[in-house]
Amino acid sequence: MAGHPQTETLALREQFNTEAQQKDAATLGMWIFLITEIMFFGGLFLAYTVYRRWYADTFAVASSSLNVYLGAANTVVLLCSSLTMVLAVRAAQLGKRRALVMFLILTLVLGGVFLGVKAYEWNQKFVEHHIPGPNFHFEGAAQQGPAQLFFSLYFAMTGLHALHMVIGAGLLLMLIVQAGRGRYTAAYMTPVDVVGLYWHFVDIIWIFLFPLLYLIDRHLGR
């Protein structure tokens, strides 16, 4: 066993031989968590695929009723937040505390904008009676059942995604407080790194949700 003559630090805990080993372990652990999330969202993507095959026409009409410009704008907002997040990680790697706090705050603000736009879109669905349930009415489709199914999947998928964004916002708040106190240095910034992975993962989920929910049948529904 390699002994540690120096005292234990955040960057090198007792159970690891080197700082690089500790960092690799943290990264791998986070990826394994994200993989459980891939399987979890994978079930919803699978359900979407199966029902879209069965009720292709109704899904096309229902999908075309979503506001594609809001969806695209929100995609851009989320991609901006991924850029600020990766720049925050970079600032942490360089040990630039001020830049780190600034980029984390920017990421949080952009995440808030995304959720705001999403809330507006959901509210529109309430106004239009496109919420699955007793008051559901979708004017464009002969069959209300499959249309409800589309909107059930829409709310389940975007809702679960938004829940992940809210959790991400909580994590960012924690990072901002800790970074402000100077807890993270160039030698130890693992929490910034793994929250970055989480944030980008949530971005990737949206990268697939946007075309599947808003775009695929756009040319049919006009």
Add this chain to the structure above:
Amino acid sequence: MTEHIDSAKTYVWVFAALIGLTVLTTAVSFVDLGNFSVVAALAIAVAKMLLVALFFMHVRRSTQLTRLVLVGALVWLGILLAMTLTDFATRGTGGMAGGVAESAGGLLH
């Protein structure tokens, strides 16, 4: 630490490519490509996923073990999707009973 730190310029270029692909996928959705529109949308989404994963999530600099675990995850996701579709995508073919949408007794009619 012998960690490599990417330049901010690299990230900005990746970001620009991601925005470009978002505009492209939105524009393409208004063009009638028939069944190919699904392929186009998913191909662009996969390209965007690779950009985010390789650059923003630093997979291109990650350890072999992390990459192996990731590829393993994608294989399992592939099994989930492909094995399920061997049932649902082939109903009503080869003399089997029809799919739910075609038959009178569909689940949600």
